[in-house]
Amino acid sequence: MSVVRSQGYDGASLAQLSKASGLGKSSLYHHFPEGKDDMVAAVLDHLETTLDATVFAPLRAPGPPATRIKRMNGSLLVFYREGREACLLASLGIGDSSRRFHPRVKQLFRRWIEAIAHALRDGGVPRGQAQLRAEEAIVRIEGSLVLARSLDDPAIFQRALKSLPELLAS
């Protein structure tokens, strides 16, 4: 996962994946018979599991919406290493390979937006508004990751996270 998110699909070579996983190339092909596409699919599986457990679940748990958003922020802070790590979904959006993974990337973004919107509706925000604000939240998360990394300034990501409770308040 760390190789794919930092290198993108085309940049992630088998040599790097082998080194990072500690397995020889042939062992990788034993576990992923379809090759690199299979490996990246497994990375997406892993991302989905991680998001489910650390981001979507807190957003759907009982409690005040503001608390749920803050729990999401805590998970994101760890997951994106305080803004120093790229977003896998964004990295996979580049290149020809993106066409193959596009459906899954799209679905993960949709599920994320829906989880946020769900929390907002629980806080009394009307359906349409909740959807728009949830999209705006993802826009800030993704955009701040791009800019924080480009400017070597993780504070940009951290400020974006801090802005979310207010954006998402009823």
Added chain:
Amino acid sequence: MSVVRSQGYDGASLAQLSKASGLGKSSLYHHFPEGKDDMVAAVLDHLETTLDATVFAPLRAPGPPATRIKRMNGSLLVFYREGREACLLASLGIGDSSRRFHPRVKQLFRRWIEAIAHALRDGGVPRGQAQLRAEEAIVRIEGSLVLARSLDDPAIFQRALKSLPELLAS
């Protein structure tokens, strides 16, 4: 430029660059003796020229800040094909090559932010506030491009642009 922005550095093959430019590989090497790095550097030159003329200049031109922001928006709408085209600076932020181009990417983002902040200060926004809001504007532009393309929904980018005049108002 269109190849690099859509494919990233690693995904942009000489074959694609040759086809897109209409030149054979050897002709490309005649114009860019250092190879692919030289070609991408030229793409960054071209981007800088384009941004200077269509984005930075309007932001620094005389007139009310709101008007200048709207002129920037008009240029961005064209440049990003209403939200269907990726950002070259974001595409170059992925992979090992990003280290080589990072200084130029960083500087272009800084100049963009500074141009927006300049317009805000002219509108009476205090220096620190102007800087923060300009960064937030880029966050929205970049993030909305990622999300709009991932969800096949260019309206997300267009809404982000529409939100800028209010964000940046004094």
Added chain:
DNA sequence: GTCTATAATAGGATAGAC
């Protein structure tokens, strides 16, 4: 399930004719 060895191919880059 992992390894070494090896294919097969694509990609970046060069030589030299025109």
Added chain:
DNA sequence: GTCTATCCTATTATAGAC
């Protein structure tokens, strides 16, 4: 300044021993 032909290396992928 462009082309055809070629080289070299990295990369994806496979075969077969252990």
